[in-house]
Amino acid sequence: MSLLDGRIQSAAGCATNTTRPLTHPSGTSRAGGLAVNATHEEWRPVARDRGYEVSNLGRVRSVDRIKVDSIGRRGRYRGRILTPQIAKDGSGRPFIRLSGVATRVHTLVAEAFIGPRPEGMFVCHNNGDPADNRVENLRYDSPRENSRDILRHGRHYEANATHCLRGHEFTPENTYARRRPNGNAHRRCRECRRILRRKAA
Numbered sequence: 694m695s696l697l698d699g700r701i702q703s704a705a706g707c708a709t710n711t712t713r714p715l716t717h718p719s720g721t722s723r724a725g726g727l728a729v730n731a732t733h734e735e736w737r738p739v740a741r742d743r744g745y746e747v748s749n750l751g752r753v754r755s756v757d758r759i760k761v762d763s764i765g766r767r768g769r770y771r772g773r774i775l776t777p778q779i780a781k782d783g784s785g786r787p788f789i790r791l792s793g794v795a796t797r798v799h800t801l802v803a804e805a806f807i808g809p810r811p812e813g814m815f816v817c818h819n820n821g822d823p824a825d826n827r828v829e830n831l832r833y834d835s836p837r838e839n840s841r842d843i844l845r846h847g848r849h850y851e852a853n854a855t856h857c858l859r860g861h862e863f864t865p866e867n868t869y870a871r872r873r874p875n876g877n878a879h880r881r882c883r884e885c886r887r888i889l890r891r892k893a894a
């Protein structure tokens with residue numbers, strides 16, 4: 694049993710659940726900015742890096758380890774819950790660095806609790822919230838369904854944007870729709886088109 698389990702159980706002051714701890718005595722906690730209501734948190738090893746474990750609630754922790762430095766001294770490092778960073782690409786996806794390698798949290802949860810990702814499939818969030826990486830919110834699905842999810846839940850950064858990349862507002866007058874080769878419509882900025890045409894002329 695880890696240090697974390699012992700601490701949380703004594704804080705809860707009850708011995709009804711001796712196998713797995715509550716995330717918090719109230720059953721609610723905030724993990725990486727994500728509110729979780731849970732009674733049962735299960736940790737599994739991260740196959741791609743044995744220095745870490747991932748839970749069914751979408752939390753990641755490092756495990757206790759012994760490190761040996763360049764002159765042979767041994768130091769013991771306690772495992773801890775890691776705080777995810779949020780991708781700055783507008784997707785809102787949390788990622789975490791495992792031994793320096795940036796890895797999406799949803800990938801770790803899906804691999805540990807659903808299984809290996811089938812070729813060509815994506816990890817999809819059932820409720821459209823990319824920060825909600827509880828296993829029950831995740832599934833493997835086709836890229837097409839993944840995009841539909843994102844649009845259905847209105848989280849597509851392009852669909853949500855109020856301004857174009859150059860900062861012109863997407864007013865009805867300044868917006869036109871264009872179809873991509875794959876058939877999806879997306880918004881374009883008229884002012885930008887004017888600027889580009891002026892440059893081309």
Ligand SMILES: [Zn+2]
Pocket residue numbers: 857858859860861882883884885886
């Ligand atoms: Zn523009």
